Amino acid sequence: MRSFICANWKMHKTRLEAGQTVSSLVSELQDTDLASTEVVIFPAFTALDVVAQALEPRPEIRIGGQNFYPALEGAYTGEISLAMLQDLGCSYVLAGHSERRHVLMEDNQLVARKLHFALQQGMKAILCIGETLEQRKQDQVRQVLGSQLQSALEGLAVESIQDRLLVAYEPVWAIGTGEVARQQDIAQAHSLVLEQLQAWFPEQAQEVPILYGGSVKPENSGQILNIDNVHGLLVGGASLKAEALGKIVQSSLKAS
Ligand code: PGA
16 A cells, blocks of 8 residues: 555645745655655645645646535535535545544534545545543543544445545644654554444455554654554644744655
C-alpha cells in the first residue's frame, strides 16, 4: 500500500500565505518521486484555489476539504457542498475530526451521514476517530473506537469504500498538544481499527489505509510510519511549515 501524508491546515493561512507555503513545498520536493506516497493538503476553503494553482507543477499532490455539508445543495447557510469542493479540485474530505466533534459538537450520527454521503458522491474520505484522555484513563479505548467506527461504517456499501475510505486514529489528547501516543498504544489502536474493519468488510479491510494523527513532526514521523498497520499520517501544526512538511513526506519515502 502507498503511504499517505495529509496536511490539515485547520483555520490557518490567508491566500497569500497558503500560496507561498505550497510554492516552498514544491521546491522542497522538486527532486522527490512521489509514486509511493500520496500527499494531500487540506487548506481553508478560501485558499483552495490558490493552493490548487500553486500545485500545478505537482499535479499528483491532492487537495481536500476540511468540512462539507451532506446534501447536494440547498438552504444551509454557511455550509459548503461536495460539488463546490470538487469544482475547486478537491478529491478528499475529512469527516469526524476531533475538533468538529468536540468544538463544533458533531455527533456520531452526523459524522456517519457525512461519511456515507461523501463516499456515495465518489470522494475519498478520511474518517477520524479517537479517544479523549479521560476515556483512555478509564480503559475505554476499545469501546470508544469501536462505537465511533460502528456508527460510521454501518450500512456502508462495500463498493463505496473501495479506494475511497481511509481511517485516521487521532487520540484527542495528542492533537496539538505536543504529546504523541506511545508506539505500543498506536500499534494497539491500529490493530483494533483493522480488526473492526475486518468485521465489517472482511475482503477489503486490508486495503483501507489507517493513518495516525496527533503531534506528528519531522522528528517522529519516520518512527511512527514504521509501526505495524500505520499507513500514513494526518498532520496539523507541523504541516503549516513547508520545510517540516517536506521532511515528513521524505520520511514516508524512507519508511516505505
Ligand atoms: P496536530 O493536529 O498535528 O497539530 O496535533 C493533528 C490533527 O488535528 O489532525
